[in-house]
Amino acid sequence: MYDERSDRSDRRFTALRDRIETGMDRREFLRTLAGGGYALGLAHYLGVEDFLGASDDEIPAVTALVRSDPTDPFSLEERVRYVPADWYAAVEKAFELNELLAQYGFTGYLGSAVVPGAYDSGTASVSIGVSSEASTLPEAVREFADGISISTETILEVEGVDEEFEFAEPRVLESLSGRQAPSGVACETPSSLATLGPAMYDPETERSFFTTAEHAFEGVTDPIGETLSLPLRADTQADLGVVDRAHPVADVAAVSPNPSVVPSNWIDAPEPVRVRGQLTRFGLADLVARGEQLEKVGALTGHTSGRVQGVDAVTCFTDDVCRRGQIRWGGEMDLTDGDSGSVSYYPDPEGEDEDVLVAGFNNARTWWPGQSYVWGVSAYHLTAAHGYHF
Template sequence: MGDEDTRYRSRAVHDEPLGRMGRRRFVNTLAGLGFGALSASLLTADDVRAASSDEVPIVYGLTRDGTSEGDGSGGGPSGGGVRPRRKTVPADWYDDFRSAVAAHRNLDVIHHESVASSAVAPGEYGGANATIHVDITAEEVRGAVPERVRDTPVEVRRVERTRERELDADPAALRSGAPAAGEGVPGSVAVASDDLYGTLAPAMRDPKDGALYFATANHVFGGTGNGGESLYLLDDGRTEIGSVREGYPKSDVVCASPKAGYEPLHRIRDGDPGRVLGQFTKAGLADLKAAGEKLEKIGVKTGHTKGKIQAVDGVTCAYGAICKRGQLKWGEESGFGDGDSGSVNYHPDPDDPEAGVLVGGFNNARTWWPGEDYIWGTAAHHVTNKHGYTF
């Protein structure tokens, strides 16, 4: 059953005879009531019973199944499993959000040349409902965008058409500091290709075998055909720490195989806490936005900044040669500069905030034109869905 013909009435799950259902019927029942595919596949009947009658459970995050690999404690890869992080949210809010995501998918106005981007702004707890934001660069296309898609309002904003900015290839103004030899390499340190520099993400993992990889923004390597190119750590010089395994231009992510002696760490340098436990789901990001929680990032150019989530499930085509889906918009443009590309945004794990953080997504660019003010990049859940890697 697709989103187009799903009625979002998640609260009705409390009326279902869950105790008599097999697993397949349980998953199909949740999907039919409008639960997202990930939540439907990972929730249990006990999760539903634990929620009050006006609430429903969701999976807000995924953490690694095995906590020692790549965290600097000396453990090696221990398999690729993940564990769901669950919580309850108001059923009406969840239905409104899920309806908005489906409406955004059905809207599909991004193919218009003068539509720059579109995204879903999740509703607030006890406040405004979800809306779809559509940014246009020419007034004549406004009439092609409906005011509502089913029950979800659509807000259209005019922004200025602008050329791409030239990226800074001079690393002279970067924050200094690099990991000590033998300690592994955490995220939020300066890295470079032969031509451009950026910020290293914390370790990414292939769930199929638990192998760890370095990651940063694909545009640091200039787009396509970058397999085998060297990834350098900018310490006192340029130390080769790996080589590109594969680049993903549509997600603006590149993964690099580590060179012998250089271990990617599930850590963010100077983070407090700095340990990366996993990542947020799309619903988890929407929940943070609804609660007014802020994301953080540490980049090698602008350092540590914080900002609120503005929109999820974004699509942007105007600012780059390739349309990008799964975009997360957050913060303010002043919190990002050339050299911060490849860093990640994150938030303490709501289940155990002292233990570590969950990643929201990559930071790949910022606005530089009148009418908008945010940082954007590909959400971690989209990278996982499209390419398999997890934090």
């Protein structure tokens, strides 16, 4: 039976939780509890014990999903970091503005990205790329910005630029050690060479997949059923499996493994590293605020690192769709043909020495003058859109 008092109370709790998530500071939260006659036990009901543990000018932000048990990929737990409340509110507002830009899609819009400021600045900005045919930035967008800095850059000659690559010998495994194939090495589709990504998991079915870039299966309309193999020394190869799921917008192919091989959490870096989890959207924002770098291991360019330049990015440079939830990091020399399918990652600050957190896939790089970065779909967006995690 409908209980009006219970419903009204639930709505108050929901409103309070929403205010916490949009930047309410700790003192305001405590005043709200006292003024509303609530007990501090409500913190458990709302799931905000971390919030009460912060200082007056900080709030907790979930920065990563990490396995409590390294051997169990489905034991993910949230990792929390306390961040300045004014910075959090500015970044959240920049995320909203960036989403509005993507939805608005004004003439000449080629993409945009959120660039969080340093923690002590309490700011964030949105960088927008436009073509020479761009119309004026819509007034509604400027009005919504509300203190968020907007920078606009005209991008010329996005199409028709010849790419020049120096030939490099791909990184090929000597042999399979046991049944596991580490990532960061070359893999082959029927039409091209790419980089093998680390094991990707579907929590709904508890299945594990080999991964690489969907665009590596060029020349076919639908790569479902196409094979993925692992070239080995001595001109041999291992059959990894067939494409079970393809996501062209995210540019990710999930390959169902053959019974003889198992997707691995290890990346074949100069000092091999183990995937322990993945970064969230605010985890990436935290890296920008602290000036941190991501790393990757590609089949052609090997191990490189570079600063994170933008998060929650939208890219409309290729195809007929805009890709959302992208990361911009490093420089154009950090990726070349054959590196697609690799992942960018960051050392887990609370894990073992070999543990890392995946930021996202590397799918492309800039090839036009004036900008230099690698882009690809973030792990958090892949989780939100398709349910997978690392």
